[in-house]
Amino acid sequence: MRTTLRQVLIGDALPSERIFHERLSKAQALAVLSSDALSSVAYATEETLLVLVLVGSAALTLSWPIALAISVLLIIVAISYYQTVHAYPTGGGAYTVAKENLGTWPGLVAGAALLTDYVLTVAVSISAGVAAIVSAFAILDPLRVELALIAIAFVTLVNLRGVRESGRVFAVPTYFFIATMFLLILVGLARWLFGSPPLVSPGPPSTNAVQSLTLLLILRAFASGCTAMTGVEAISNGVSVFKRPEADNAGKTLLWMAGILVTMFLGITYLVNQFGVVPRGGETVVSQLARAVFGTSPVYYLVQAATALILLLAANTSYSDFPRLAMWVARDRYLPRQLANLGDRLVYANGILLLGGLAALLVIIFGARTHALIPLYAVGVFISFTLNQAGMVRHWLRLQSPGWRRSAFINGVGAIATGVVLIIVTATKFVHGAWIVLLLLLAILLIFRTIHRHYQQVAEQLSLSRRWPTPVRRHTVIVPVAGLHRGVVKAVQYAQILGGDLHVVTAEIDAHDTEKLSVRWQEVLPDVPLEVLPSPYRSVIAPLLEFIDGFVQEEGDYVTLVVPEFVPARWWHHLLHNETAWLLRLALLYGRRGWQGRFRIITDVPFYLSR
């Protein structure tokens, strides 16, 4: 069943007992769960500038106060989530919190929003990583989509191998990125303090303002910068992958992450302002800054490599979160139950594959362009932030545990802040793409409902509480035969021990052939009568169905059809045989409706051919 290729790519199956060993240390978890949040430094500043530049180069300095506002918001959200992590040490994040405190549908809205955002995170991060590579090597520009798809395939494969190994794989690039960013900021600050900053070539001076500066535009710039906040909730969803004590470790890691993120985001934005970097097509803002600080030296290439790596691998955060969230939703029967199956390598393999497939689709549709994907982004994140914090407020109000007032206040501030930002993000980005996300969320919620209704209906029909199933009243065993050979004799021998009325029948396709068969049957199996079914239209199946109908008329009537079938040794041999057994199975299983409660059972007696 398991092929060698699969073993090479994914590894051998792991026993269930090892699931507790697949936990992560704080340092590993920071790498696995924060690469999304940290990596947004690579594009958040640029997205702010891209809005401000519409007013003219002069407006770019507004990016600094906007970055400060975003940092404050980030700290509020981090503290709010710190409380969530301690209140829900088993993990589950916005979906669980909203479901338990606000009700099923708010929970599902949060779940749908998060699932959407995880897919977008993969698409955006991978696209931005490709942009960092293309900034350094312009020649690769036509291969954007191909590079992005290769990266998605790689991350998917690594995750199919299992979470611990991905912890190992991803620790190096995350810390490498943090190191190079701090180096960039420190060297940049030094050059700015101790010498005149080398001016970045300003490109075509875009003093010709396209739009005038309005509050709406500032809010749009703010909303675009809020992409820096994506991924902050990852740790609260993934509490269960931490080593014990899970909640403590997760809380500390969360605060560390927020600190690192704020420092890097503010540092980069400050320097971009001081060095007068202007966003332009083809090269990212961070790439321009690094060139200004280091020149086109080996160190510059190191920064680009680190950025590309962290971005390509930031997608990995979603690969931890998406399958886990999908599993929770599937356990609650709002998604197909296959998403809750733990695979060979102790990961939710179906969720990983689904995420990879959807992200690849997005990359193809949007041509792996970060800027085209960004408007879809962040709406989902802020929906889940708001619902999570609001849920936490309800949680404290209900629980009234010691210190509940202070906790409720903190989460209340978080809920209001993220709620306001949600409105800003939705309003300013609505025509630019947020409407697509809202439609998508609606579609996902409809799918949730349809799936849930189906599972409920199945459960109802399968329920034993209605009434006890009628016991077997009459059992008839029918063996349809077309000839007389070892396989047929085996099937008849088998049918005889099943303890029902035995009927061996043959459909008369050709009177001459049937006559010959009957004579031989008499010689070989004299004690088993062979009944001949007329078949004026030469069909094997139709007369048999009619014959069965005579026996299955009431509940408790069981007919077992014992079909002699030989299994050829090679696949192409199937082409040389009539495959009547398969046709029979299809005709009986799917052919007619209205058979509830009456039982026609098909039993193939396989006869294995060796050649």
Place this chain on the structure above:
Amino acid sequence: MRTTLRQVLIGDALPSERIFHERLSKAQALAVLSSDALSSVAYATEETLLVLVLVGSAALTLSWPIALAISVLLIIVAISYYQTVHAYPTGGGAYTVAKENLGTWPGLVAGAALLTDYVLTVAVSISAGVAAIVSAFAILDPLRVELALIAIAFVTLVNLRGVRESGRVFAVPTYFFIATMFLLILVGLARWLFGSPPLVSPGPPSTNAVQSLTLLLILRAFASGCTAMTGVEAISNGVSVFKRPEADNAGKTLLWMAGILVTMFLGITYLVNQFGVVPRGGETVVSQLARAVFGTSPVYYLVQAATALILLLAANTSYSDFPRLAMWVARDRYLPRQLANLGDRLVYANGILLLGGLAALLVIIFGARTHALIPLYAVGVFISFTLNQAGMVRHWLRLQSPGWRRSAFINGVGAIATGVVLIIVTATKFVHGAWIVLLLLLAILLIFRTIHRHYQQVAEQLSLSRRWPTPVRRHTVIVPVAGLHRGVVKAVQYAQILGGDLHVVTAEIDAHDTEKLSVRWQEVLPDVPLEVLPSPYRSVIAPLLEFIDGFVQEEGDYVTLVVPEFVPARWWHHLLHNETAWLLRLALLYGRRGWQGRFRIITDVPFYLSR
């Protein structure tokens, strides 16, 4: 099972008893079985001229003696076949005659040659019919392939409806063609006798000879003209479709056909010579002749229409012969047995579809160009002619019935004549395409051998003569369950009546879930113990297979796996369930080899969901 579209296109199923009514009168049979032979008049003369024109216009007059030689040959072959028809009134043609008198492999060679030629006949006739249409309406030239494919689809469909209706459909065009050809010849002769023939515009005078006149070239022209003889054997293959007395009626029809064919072929060739028609691209020779005789008048269009019709429908001859011959070969187990199944409408539907598909493939490969297909043609025909006549000589020598010397002499002349022509055709056309046919024949013979060996091996393994199958010694019934619901209870109830040791088992994927299931099981079905199989790798199937292995160790050990399966109401519901029953079936049926003689039987107990 049977859709409305199918009923509209092909008609309702016919009962077997009607097969004796599906016989043809002599006049109908002439139309159905001779359209191939007669229609070759439309291209045989042209193919001769196309070779001769390589020497120059002057050489074209050689077509007349060549046509005379071909006519003599045709009469010899017709008389030979007249004897075959009487000696083999059940039909079967070259395949049967060669097999019975010369041995299996000569028979198979004849069969392969004929099958190849039938496919070629469809492709050539349809292509030539399209050429007749394009001659009249040059605008249709780019649609050659599409027109040809539509024609093939039409003829295939008509034949799927059944032979009698095709008799009706085809009688009209055949007689219409014979009438217009005789009209063309008579009016042409009259114009030549009583006035100076209106000269056909000679096109670019091709006096610049490409090649000099050699014996080889004359033989090549002769070989090309021999395409006129294709289809002559059709009547001998189809004796069984005649009304009684079959042999008499078939013999008379054969002679009539030969007479009509020789008259038309000689008439056309003679007039083409007298009117100085030169073959050129875009317009057929017959079309040029008809224009010369009738001008571009309505009568000219009638001739073209009749030619197109007879050619399009000449393909029909192959649709009678190919499926019937394929059925004979399949009954002898050299082709898949599906080709011997009599379909709904009392025709060998699989053979008809196979022929249509292969001919369509040829048309696409060769771009529906008659001249490109012709070199492949005729080799197969003459192989079958020669083998048939040689077989008949053996037949008379063995039988020594009254008059056997005379009969043997006639067939001997036929065998020698067609054998010599076979050598000429193969030699002169070898590099032009005959080598393809020879390779193809070799490939078909290899396929015959492979298929036959497979059927022999199957028969051997299924044979009862080796030793009697071991009776059932120990019967174990295993019910794998993953939960407890109506479907499971039904399956357990059913398993209890099968009279074996009952084991209800569940694979422990999750210890907590299994514990819950065990407790509930105890309450609901206290008298049936539930056994728990450890599954460290979370597989449902692997521990079950291992469990079964404990019970199936010797011949006579039977394990019946009773699998509760619910059948969803809609196809997309399958996506929401794990479909373990199907995976189990695949794993057990195809998963492992080496199970000969030991029986693991899978029984699905279906539970039909209504919603």
